[in-house]
Amino acid sequence: MTAASLVLSDIYIYPVKSLGGIRVTEATVEPRGLRHDRRWLIVDERNQFMTQRQTSEMALLKVLPAYNGFLITHSARPEMLPLYVPFEATPERTLFVTIWDDMVFAWRGTPEADAWVSEALGRSCKLVYMSDMVMRPTDDGEVPGNVSFADAYPFLLVGQASLDELNSRLPEALPMNRFRPNLVFGGGQPYEEESWRNFRIGELLFEGIRPCGRCAVTTIDQQTAQKSAEPLRTMAPYRTQGGKVMFGQNVTGPGSGTLRLGDTLVVQSTLA
Incomplete structure (x- = not known):
C-alpha cells in the first residue's frame, strides 16, 4: 500500500464537548485544533x-x-x-x-x-x-501548545481500515461516531496510524503523539444513549496497552492552514 493511497475521507468538528459532531468538507486548522472544535x-x-x-x-x-x-x-x-x-x-x-x-x-x-x-x-x-486567551496545555507536559475542551490533544486521527477490522470481530458493526475522531482517512492497514510520528495531510505537517486510550463513551449508542459492553469487551484482549484499550492516534498540528476532504496523507516517520 503506497502513501499516495492514503486519503482524508472525513472531517468532524464537535462544537460542544461530548455532544454530536458535524461532518464538514473542509476545516481551518488553528493552534488548538480545528476551528470551532470543542470550544x-x-x-x-x-x-x-x-x-x-x-x-x-x-x-x-x-x-x-x-x-x-x-x-x-x-x-x-x-x-x-x-x-x-x-x-x-x-x-x-x-x-x-x-x-x-x-x-x-x-x-x-x-x-x-x-x-x-x-x-x-x-x-x-x-x-x-473557551476564548483564545485561555491557556490550557496539552496532556503531555513535553508536548508544546494549548488545547480546547478536548480531553488532551488537538486532534484525534482514525483510519477507516481500523474500524473495518474491529467491526469484523463484533456481533454488530458500529459507526465511526462511537470514537469521535476529528480526522478519518481511507486506505492503509488497520491501526497503522498508531505508529505514525510525522505525517503530512495535503500541505500541512502533523505529529502523532500516542495512541488514544478509550473510555466508556465508546459503549454508548449515539442514537439511543443506551450503554452496552461493546466495543470495549471485544477490543480488550488484543488492543490493551498499559491497562488501556487503544483506538486511534492523538495528534498535534501545524497551528494554521486548511484541510479538505480528499487531501492526500503522506507518512514521513514512525514512532520508535
Missing part, C-alpha cells in the same frame, strides 16, 4: 465539566450547522425548539470551570442557553465558552 462545554452546578461518561443522555443532543453558529436539538424530545448557539461567546459573564485536572477561565453563554441545556438534561447546567 463550548456544559458544566454542572459546581462548574465541573460534564460528558457522556457520567451523563449518557448527552448523546441525544444533536448539533446541526447554522449561520455563524450551530443548533442543538434533542432527538428524544421534539417538542423542545432547537437552541441556536453562536460559534463564539462574549465576555459579558465569566467564571472558572474545571475540566479534568485543569481549572480554566470561561465565558458564559446566554441565560436562555443555560435554561435549555438544564431542561434537556434534567439538572442545573451552564453552557460555557
Whole structure:
C-alpha cells in the first residue's frame, strides 16, 4: 500500500464537548485544533465539566450547522425548539470551570442557553465558552501548545481500515461516531496510524503523539444513549496497552492552514 493511497475521507468538528459532531468538507486548522472544535462545554452546578461518561443522555443532543453558529436539538424530545448557539461567546459573564485536572477561565453563554441545556438534561447546567486567551496545555507536559475542551490533544486521527477490522470481530458493526475522531482517512492497514510520528495531510505537517486510550463513551449508542459492553469487551484482549484499550492516534498540528476532504496523507516517520 503506497502513501499516495492514503486519503482524508472525513472531517468532524464537535462544537460542544461530548455532544454530536458535524461532518464538514473542509476545516481551518488553528493552534488548538480545528476551528470551532470543542470550544463550548456544559458544566454542572459546581462548574465541573460534564460528558457522556457520567451523563449518557448527552448523546441525544444533536448539533446541526447554522449561520455563524450551530443548533442543538434533542432527538428524544421534539417538542423542545432547537437552541441556536453562536460559534463564539462574549465576555459579558465569566467564571472558572474545571475540566479534568485543569481549572480554566470561561465565558458564559446566554441565560436562555443555560435554561435549555438544564431542561434537556434534567439538572442545573451552564453552557460555557473557551476564548483564545485561555491557556490550557496539552496532556503531555513535553508536548508544546494549548488545547480546547478536548480531553488532551488537538486532534484525534482514525483510519477507516481500523474500524473495518474491529467491526469484523463484533456481533454488530458500529459507526465511526462511537470514537469521535476529528480526522478519518481511507486506505492503509488497520491501526497503522498508531505508529505514525510525522505525517503530512495535503500541505500541512502533523505529529502523532500516542495512541488514544478509550473510555466508556465508546459503549454508548449515539442514537439511543443506551450503554452496552461493546466495543470495549471485544477490543480488550488484543488492543490493551498499559491497562488501556487503544483506538486511534492523538495528534498535534501545524497551528494554521486548511484541510479538505480528499487531501492526500503522506507518512514521513514512525514512532520508535
